Structures are given as C-alpha cells and as structure tokens.
Amino acid sequence: MQSRATTPRTGRPRSAAADAAILQATRAALVELGWSKLTLGDVATRAGVAKTTLYRRWAGKNELVVDAVAVLFDELELPDRGSLAADIEGVVLQFAALLNRPETATALMAVVAESTRDEPLRERIRTSIVDRQKRLVVEGRARATARGELPPESDPEVAARTADLIFDVVAGAVVHRTLVSGEPADEEWVRAFTQVLLLGLTATPPTP
C-alpha cells in the first residue's frame, strides 16, 4: 500500500515551486484580465512555465481557477468577540471584504456558473471552498450554545439542517448584496442584517 495511489514513487518529481507559481500567476491574471480574457497560455508565461506543464496538472480553466482561489477562503476566521451578534458581524464583514477583491468575486461567480453543467467541478467547489466556510457556522453556533445564547440542540440532524440554512442565508445575502445588487455590505448593512438573522433564530413569535 502506497501513501497516495496517484503519486508514483519513481521518476522525476513534480516541482512544487511550479505549482505555487502557477496559482499565484492565475490570481494575478484574474485581477488584471478578469475571467473571460484570462488565457492559459498567458498564465503559463507569467509563471515562467511551459504551457504543456500547466495542462499536465489541470484539466482546464475551471479547475485551475478553483484551486487558485480556494486558499483565499482560508483567511476567514471566527474571532471571539464576546457575543453571537458581534461574532456574526465580524465574519460577515470579513466575507464582504474577501468578495471585494476582484479576483475572488469574478472567479467565484464564474466557476459557479460553469459548475451548473459540470458535476465534478461542483464537487470540487464544494470541498475546496464551500466546506471551508461552513465550518465557521458550526463553530459559531457551538460557541453561542456554550455561552447560553442559543438553546442546546438535541437532534443532530435538525442541527445540521439549521446550520446549512444559516450558511446559505449569510453567504447568499452577502454575495447577492455585493455582486448582484452591486452595493457595499458596509457596517450599517451588516448590523441590520445581523439583527434580522439573530431575531429570526432566537425570538419567540409575537403573541397577537
């Protein structure tokens, strides 16, 4: 049994430096050119790498860009700000700042568009990008439950569904606000959004 089925044990190893150079060149090209005008030949030239090398590692533009952008989502953190409301506001602002970077916004929307007709690509997006964000939701809920701000969830299946719902609402709202509506997710907006979300999760229905 070998450590990785896809990695041969013999022959010249793949250059890790080339990998890093290609991904960085991809991000730079995204900033300058955007999605549609980005060409793999250009990326190869920027990275100081032959075009054939690029095609040996990635099947096409989609896969390359997903990998190039995925690491940016690792920057998201969940600093403990003392209350659930403050935590949500903090992570939403971080996410909004990430979407303000031109390479992130363009790349994310473009690959999602392509993924509607490409199931493997969708799976790649899910594992490389979506799941890295979703952990923040789970973490935040656990922290709030420990604080006593949220009632403890007994049924794990219900908890998972609720986490998915929160995740889609938060990420979707920020993306739609910044990219579709084209208006900034500034502090004022984030405060109003957080209030609605928090109320929706914790409040008791008004008694008539």
Next chain:
Amino acid sequence: MQSRATTPRTGRPRSAAADAAILQATRAALVELGWSKLTLGDVATRAGVAKTTLYRRWAGKNELVVDAVAVLFDELELPDRGSLAADIEGVVLQFAALLNRPETATALMAVVAESTRDEPLRERIRTSIVDRQKRLVVEGRARATARGELPPESDPEVAARTADLIFDVVAGAVVHRTLVSGEPADEEWVRAFTQVLLLGLTATPPTP
C-alpha cells in the same frame, strides 16, 4: 421631437422577428451548450440569421445573454395567498423553480461574473433583471402592511433600505442554496427559511 432618438425614421426597419428568433436561439443554445461553449456564430445559425446581423445589435455575448434571459424573470408573480408567510413561500418557490431551469442558472451567474469588471453590463443587469424582482418585495410588504401583519413604515428611506435588505436575503439565500450548495430549495427548506425571515422581521427580542 421624435419618439426615440436611436430609431431613424428612414430606411429599412430592423426585423422584429429576427430579434425574437435570436433571443430564443440564445436560450436554446444555453440549455444545450452552457455558457462557455456558446458561440455567437452558432446562435446566428440557429436563428437563421447572418452573424453580422447579430453583431449589429449586440456588442457581445454578455449583452445578448442578459437580454435573452431577462424576459424569463417576468414570469415571477406574487399571488395573494392570504398571509405574508404564504406569500413569501410562494414567491421563493417560484424563484427556485426559475433557477432550476439550466439556462437561467448558468446565464445569471456568468453575466454576474462578467459584470464585476464591466460597469455598463452591471447597470444593464440591474435594470433588466434585478429591478424586476425587487418590485415583488415592495408589493408584498405593501400587501402585508394593509393586512396589518407589518407595522406601517413612516420613514420612506428606512422602508427602502429594509426592502433592499429583504430582497438580498431572499434572493441570495435561494441562489446560494441551489447553485453554490447545490441542494434543492424544496418546500421543507422554504418553510424553514420563511419562518426565520418572518421572525426576524416581526418578532420582539426575547426578554431575559
């Protein structure tokens, strides 16, 4: 003063039938090929029109696809289901069904991606697609206010900001759920989402 500054009164008029054929061919090509493999030459052939005719009316792929898809968003309606919750559920399900059509999802994400580097395109999307959806929010709130389910809003500026917030939350959540998370916005999900949203908008904060 002439009716339209861009329409000359002399010469051969542009064929309205060609316009319709081109837009329909664009939608058909989107379904079959998706965004990246869609070529304008192919669209022209499908529509039974010369490629040059297509370029005389649209600047490129982006503009063409926006116009081809915009009309689909006119199908959205706000049937009176008797309560605000039911109204929201209804329109969210409609929107989810619209996003399940392959041409809508692919096209919407792709043009949004391009619009991050193209201000005129963003404006075109806003007037052609976004504003057509936003009217539903305004309409629904007015109806709910008349029913007494929502308190009347005195400050029109606050009302506008709230409408924008609701719109981004609703549309964003549905888009993110179906396209990014890749799971269906079925009735169960819609009910849970509506409950959170409605509670967030109407409930009073819990007294400790």
Next chain:
DNA sequence: AGCTTTCGCTACGGCTCGTAGCGTAACTGT
C-alpha cells in the same frame, strides 16, 4: 550505470472571434 517521469520548447490543425466588403431587400419621402 539504467529506468522512469517531468520539464521546456516548438509546432501544428482546428475553432472562434470580430470586421470588411459586396450585392440585394425593404421602406420613406418627393
């Protein structure tokens, strides 16, 4: 050493783009 895999480089056919040029069709005003 010998073997294996990757690398850089060059070159290629194929496709799409967007435009130009031409003759013809459709409509308007005199």
Next chain:
DNA sequence: ACAGTTACGCTACGAGCCGTAGCGAAAGCT
C-alpha cells in the same frame, strides 16, 4: 415611379486561443 437610406445575407479574412504531439534534456530512484 424614382432616388435615398438603412438593414440584410453572404463570403472572406487576419488574428488569437485551444489542446495535443513530439522531441531532447533534466531530475529523481534502485
């Protein structure tokens, strides 16, 4: 009816990018 104006279909073109093939050299392992 006739001239003027604009849109149309068609063909052709240079340019650019795609993705692959073939080669010799480099870099590792046994």
